[in-house]
Amino acid sequence: DSxxxxxxxxxxxxxxxxxxxxxxxxxxxxxxYWYQQSLDQGLQFLIQYYNGEERAKGNILERFxxxxxxDLHSELNLSSLELGDSALYFCASSSSTGELFFGEGSxxxxx
Amino acid sequence: xxxxxxxxxxxxxxxGESSSLNCSYTVSGLRGLFWYRQDPGKGPxxxxxxxxxxxxxxxxxxxxxxxKKESFLHITAPKPEDSATYLxxxxxxxxxxxxxxxxxxxxxxxxx
Numbered sequence: 057d058s059x060x061x062x063x064x065x066x067x068x069x070x071x072x073x074x075x076x077x078x079x080x081x082x083x084x085x086x087x088x089y090w091y092q093q094s095l096d097q098g099l100q101f102l103i104q105y106y107n108g109e110e111r112a113k114g115n116i117l118e119r120f121x122x123x124x125x126x127d128l129h130s131e132l133n134l135s136s137l138e139l140g141d142s143a144l145y146f147c148a149s150s151s152s153t154g155e156l157f158f159g160e161g162s163x164x165x166x167x
Numbered sequence: 168x169x170x171x172x173x174x175x176x177x178x179x180x181x182x183g184e185s186s187s188l189n190c191s192y193t194v195s196g197l198r199g200l201f202w203y204r205q206d207p208g209k210g211p212x213x214x215x216x217x218x219x220x221x222x223x224x225x226x227x228x229x230x231x232x233x234x235k236k237e238s239f240l241h242i243t244a245p246k247p248e249d250s251a252t253y254l255x256x257x258x259x260x261x262x263x264x265x266x267x268x269x270x271x272x273x274x275x276x277x278x279x
Contacts, residue, residue: 058210058212058213060210087264087265089266097271098254098269098270098271098272099211099254099256099269101266101267101268104264104265104266106264111263111264111265112262112263112264112265112266114266144208146210146211148210150265153216154198154199154216154258154265155201155213155216156201156213156267157213158203158210158211158212159210160209160210161208161209161210163208
């Protein structure tokens with residue numbers, strides 16, 4: 057158990073819909089990262105937050121947004137969903153030495 | 168742009184048959200190189216961090232080494248429970264934030 061909690065574990069929705077994925081980092085970690093993993097691609101970095109502020113942005117679509125709240129949990133919002141958005145979405149938090157610890161992921165299926 | 172290339176894509180071994188996985192990387196400045204293990208449908212599990220060329224780390228049957236251009240994950244006398252996808256990732260000193268850039272992984276299968 058990494059200590060990073062993600063909900064929901066599974067989500068099935070239709071094209072055009074909007075979903076929210078939630079992540080609670082390990083106790084004491086201030087950084088949260090979001091990654092996407094689809095079948096034909098490896099882990100793709102989406103966005104990083106540090107203590108409530110956006111720190112870095114990767115290949116995140118404009119239809120996607122994220123935020124980190126004062127209690128340090130984070131949410132990833134995916135809107136106008138397309139079939140190609142079906143993937144595993146991972147959240148991670150980092151220690152002071154740089155290692156990322158990943159949650160178990162949220163599997164999104166868009167039908 | 169940081170790049171990480173892992174080879175082979177897939178590897179099948181017999182139990183007890185030692186081998187190595189390769190990770191080649193290109194970064195502006197290496198802050199750290201990371202190895203993870205990922206089981207199907209699960210999140211990546213941290214294994215090692217290497218920071219400088221010549222460094223080695225060991226954990227049970229796994230040993231990770233680092234040069235200026237690549238890293239190797241040596242698996243000695245593997246067991247079926249070592250079957251997983253092994254991911255390599257780099258952290259770049261000059262990239263904003265502290266994201267990891269991952270390779271595509273090597274899918275290891277160890278047959279009994």
